[in-house]
Amino acid sequence: NAGVTQTPKFRILKIGQSMTLQCTQDMNHNYMYWYRQDPGMGLKLIYYSVGAGITDKGEVPNGYNVSRSTTEDFPLRLELAAPSQTSVYFCASSSWTVLNTEAFFGQGTRLTVV
Amino acid sequence: AQSVTQLDSQVPVFEEAPVELRCNYSSSVSVYLFWYVQYPNQGLQLLLKYLSGSTLVKSINGFEAEFNKSQTSFHLRKPSVHISDTAEYFCAVIPKGAAGNKLTFGGGTRVLVKP
Numbered sequence: 001n002a003g004v005t006q007t008p009k010f011r012i013l014k015i016g017q018s019m020t021l022q023c024t025q026d027m028n029h030n031y032m033y034w035y036r037q038d039p040g041m042g043l044k045l046i047y048y049s050v051g052a053g054i055t056d057k058g059e060v061p062n063g064y065n066v067s068r069s070t071t072e073d074f075p076l077r078l079e080l081a082a083p084s085q086t087s088v089y090f091c092a093s094s095s096w097t098v099l100n101t102e103a104f105f106g107q108g109t110r111l112t113v114v
Numbered sequence: 115a116q117s118v119t120q121l122d123s124q125v126p127v128f129e130e131a132p133v134e135l136r137c138n139y140s141s142s143v144s145v146y147l148f149w150y151v152q153y154p155n156q157g158l159q160l161l162l163k164y165l166s167g168s169t170l171v172k173s174i175n176g177f178e179a180e181f182n183k184s185q186t187s188f189h190l191r192k193p194s195v196h197i198s199d200t201a202e203y204f205c206a207v208i209p210k211g212a213a214g215n216k217l218t219f220g221g222g223t224r225v226l227v228k229p
Binding site: 096 | 118120123146150156157158159160163165204213214215216217218219220221222
């Protein structure tokens with residue numbers, strides 16, 4: 001049972017570089033989410049998707065982009081990395097049905113921008 | 115919009131002692147309530163949830179939480195903690211009927227169980 005898989009687990013970026021955080025789920029969930037976790041701040045929603053081809057902004061979308069071309073994949077793109085984007089990023093998915101009212105999280109990607 | 119406040123950022127507790135983690139929320143609509151646990155260097159796992167019915171919900175590993183609508187609270191308790199309960203705990207809500215089913219999290223409470 002793979003669940004939600006995120007790659008890479010760790011990454012160091014220089015200011016101005018770009019990268020894509022990968023997220024894939026094998027549970028056929030419609031809903032997918034990207035959160036960032038900063039100490040003492042809990043998790044903040046960056047972007048979310050309710051199905052393939054549909055994405056929307058969350059609470060802190062600036063500096064990020066997403067796409068959802070398939071049900072399984074929901075990559076997060078950082079175009080011009082900034083120190084403020086140093087964080088731990090979590091991808092999550094869910095189907096939110098009567099039988100499943102739980103979001104499943106990946107193991108996280110720890111990103112440092114220097 | 116919703117907000118979640120976890121009143122304690124850190125809670126040190128001795129093994130076999132009880133622990134209570136406080137969670138209060140603010141919302142203009144009814145919400146579903148969740149507690150998630152994050153063990154060191156791992157993702158979040160669902161601990162327990164309140165959707166409807168009995169206001170007292172329990173997990174398989176001895177935690178329980180009680181929904182109090184009048185106080186807009188969902189405090190988490192365990193009567194006797196183990197070393198393995200050392201983790202960060204997050205309270206979260208989802209507004210009923212809202213598009214996207216987006217979780218709003220509190221700031222987290224770090225529990226350190228001491229021998």
